[in-house]
Amino acid sequence: MDETTVQVYSVLFVMATVLLVFTARFFQKRPGRRRAQRQLDGLERITGWTTQSIESNRPLHLSFGGAAIGGDKTPAALAEAELFHQVIKRANAGDIAPILSMSAPVMIPLGQDTLRRAWHKGDGASRVIWYPPNLAYAGAVTASMADDKPAAHIMAGGFGIELALMLDGADRQGHPSLAVSDRLDGQAVAYALADHVLIGEELFVASGAVSEEGRGRNDAAVLDVWRGLIILGATVFLLLEFSSQLPLLTWQLAAAGAAVLIALGAVMYRRR
């Protein structure tokens, strides 16, 4: 595929996503068509952790890791900030502000902005902490756990294998943890060591699961549409590939099979 074709497809893909975002907003505004979001185990614990934080007067630790605005990870960093905004809002009844840590200095303004919007009691600047990246960040966060005694750690951002040090430290201190990374090595470590884990795109719909606000749920609906289309496309291409190799399976039969699968999927979705 030449560069021009890729660029044209990219423009079409972005335009289709814009259309889907507005369509999802339209349906979300109509109460009868409002869509319930699938519950995620780790996110359901956040309510308990915020309650514990308020009652025990211990802060929550919210970690961006190496996430940064200004590069290709900007949307992920904004999604993490939105999740943290919802978590901080829930903890707002307490007296001690959550701690936000990050290893990218460009995230300091975003972190302070997130805290300022959701936490209305001042003391914002000293609760947003930057540490140098990678192992130094993991070492600093692990060391500060003993001082700050967080009620729980929510680590949603860009992490590599250094996440193991922080999660191990949290486990030794008896602090519960939720982790998700936009990097594969960090995701594997999160799965093995965190008490609760989100995987892949769940990071982008997490704010919708934590709060009743519709915007996160709109994103979830758009993601579901794209994911469904990708699965459908992959299935059709696979069947067509088979149809060229097996004499009994023609492309018409493959298309009919795909249509039946779509109809079954639609029926199951409606029943659910």
Add this chain to the structure above:
Amino acid sequence: MGRAGISAFVAFAVGLLTLLSLLLGDNPALFGGQPGSEVLAERLALPGDVLLRLVVIVVALSIVIGIANLLYVHVGRVARGKFYSAVLLASFAFTIYWYVTNRGDSSLLEAAQVPIESALASLLFFSLVYGGARVMRKRADIWGLLFVAVVIIVLLGSLPLAELAPVKAWSDWLMAVPVSAGARAILLGIALGTVVAGVRAMLGQDRSYRG
């Protein structure tokens, strides 16, 4: 139009300009190779280039914000009697003093920073092994069992022993087919999420632009 509306409009305009500039710029073939299409493509690429360079400058300057934040936070903590923060500030001051008095000397970096990071990297190995052993305690289900089984097969398969050749074949297949498929699925999900969140930011719907 309120402050939030202006923010959203600026975000939308800049986002759209950058997107179009990056997607359409520097490719004259998009304009049918007509006379003047190269100049048009270059002009379209210009705003994207300028804005991205601005981002690089802002990111480079933000390290100063990071250091200021680090000092501000830890000075406050020292006032509350936190020992580690005092150590951090003392190390910071000593490093500055060392750099000023021994210009160009990187022995402090080699004598302190590198060994400490190496020690942390070694600790990381133990954390990972311990974490792997703890998986069955945290996830006592079929997926936890599958995770541990795959880790064991891949570790055994990486041993240079002739007796383990069948395990190596299994390990290679696992890495090439299911692990690769799973990794691609996760990356695809992240990519889709990135596009949706990016579009939302570009449309000025993100909370940062809503005042």
